[in-house]
Amino acid sequence: MLLLIFLLLIPLFWLAGFLLATDFSVPSSKLRPFHRILVIFPHADDEVISCGGFLHHVARSGCAVTLAFLTRGERGTPDATLSPGLKAIREREARTASTILGISTLLQQDFGDAMLHEKRQELTAFLDTLIQQERPDLLITYDLAGFYGHPDHITCSEIITELQKSRFRAIPLWYVTFPQKVLARVRLPEHLVTDLYAPEKRALPTHKIFIGSSVFPKIRAWSTYKSQRFSFTKGIGKFLPLRFFLSMMLFEYFAEAR
Template identity: 30%
Template sequence: MPVTPTAEPRDPWALLDAARTVLTVHAHPDDESLSTGTLLAHLAARGAEVVLVTATRGEEGETIPGSIPAGDTRLFDEVRMAELDGAASALGIARRHLLGTPPALAPGAAPRRYRDSGMRWVTPQIAGPAEGTGDDAFTRRPHQEALADLVAAIEHERPDVLVSYDDGGTYGHPDHVLVHQLTAEASAATGVPFVEVESYNEEGHGSADGVFAHRELPGTAAAVRGALDAHRTQLTLLAPDRRTDSIGLRLSGGQEHRLPLGAGVRVHDAD
């Protein structure tokens, strides 16, 4: 059974500060860096063992022209897995697993693959479901299979805390929203508390859905920049701006963002 945290259960930072092992769940390669990079770098630097579970290989991601060298014969998902390895190393992640492969696989089940569901931009900053999603897409696969696989990963790693998106899924990507739902259900099934990381609204500010506890996390910039730089097919780092305590980047779709060196978190309330 997972270790029972001794911290006050409604204080997300107390849970995170006390955690010896943190399991973070994400939909695609690069989400660990874009959505939680600062938090994960902070946790790893202070000595927590950080474990990453990624649901898909990001097969439907847009690609920045020229980011894959001419003559590179790898499949796109292989490129993205290599980028994920680099990002995980930069953040100090101890281990990473793919959902549907051991140990993130339900006992007795044959390995299974969850494919990136894709998306379309509803507004310049908010995503929605793709117009054509295949039957093998993450959002169309049997829900209980994915849940069983995530529970298996939790039972294998025995984390003190789970970390993932809030119900806004960062920017509304259907795979992100599903990961939030699965993490909440897995938390209820295993008794491991779930700390949600704040989404951002269309203007790039914090989510208005609920109250989050914010903390600045100085000293994480180098690790986060290294992780982001590993995902060269998906984003481009912008030149540092000495006037702001944040990291600028441009996504493959052209959107520009500044990631703060801090995080807003809350404990998921099952009620």
């Protein structure tokens, strides 16, 4: 009898979680056809939680998705200390996750984890060339706050935003984001903060996209990033199984840059 009650409570708990996780004030957007999408993030795993379901969905429909990581993630440790051995681990994890999501082309650069602000000129030249080569009809990256103020995220966004405004105005730029109630609870550890005004630069979602069954490959892709599991379990993952929590997130959120 207790087992039956428990089994009945699971879908009710999931439904409650879905309702809490979904911001119904953000308009839903029908997925318009894209042919080539260029996604640029500083670190492997940035893509999965933010837009992994969307990437799988468009790739399944025939869109060519190029995913570029700007670093090898050697500081992806609990206290952000340097761990050169992480490079090879995170590269393998990224390749596996990209295969699951149906990514057409994976590019893994090595501009230095937590060093992007020192490589701005070199990085700008690389991204300018990459956008010209890929000729995408959509660009995706972090917003100018870097989601939660991470310096690499901010530098990446600033460069791409400036390139889009100055050289690639015809290409839409979407910032990955989350519902406002989620953003309000996310903070970078104080010792890593370099921009005190980052929260003021956050882009609130302009639209959300239903990812449906693509949530399952998104969960599988995130599960490949075993080296980064600690970064998620610091939050809700302490209390809920990772897969169960992610299954509630049937929408992904974006802010279109103006």
